[in-house]
Amino acid sequence: MTTKANATDDSFHVFDTTLRDGAQREGINLTVADKLTIARHLDTFGVGYIEGGWPGANPRDTEFFARAQQEIEFENAQLVA
Template sequence: MRDGAQREGINLTVADKLTIARHLDDFGVGFIEGGWPGANPRDTEFFARVQKEVPFRHAQLVAF
């Protein structure tokens, strides 16, 4: 997810990132690079919310 969000013209909201994280987990992805908490307010909010709002069954969320 992190690499896709860095592409020119892409501007994901926190809600977008939460939705993408859910879908990636549903697809069985093993690791999701969610960005870097503290790097910007959006990544900080994403990491705070994802732990509460996305019950991962397959994926492990990682910072990068």
């Protein structure tokens, strides 16, 4: 008998931090439109979690989360802060 505790699970989830950590690199200045485009591509690639920044920390992240919620219908990803 196979139980959840001893069953093999070959799936994995990618937690992408491009929109947060990647955006902190010197010389990188992503617009909200850039972040929305990247989020769509990451979702298309099958990424499970997209760390989009921190809403409330700055106007750009706040706008990104608001617009992503309205404009993107994620098929694979969950947008996280």
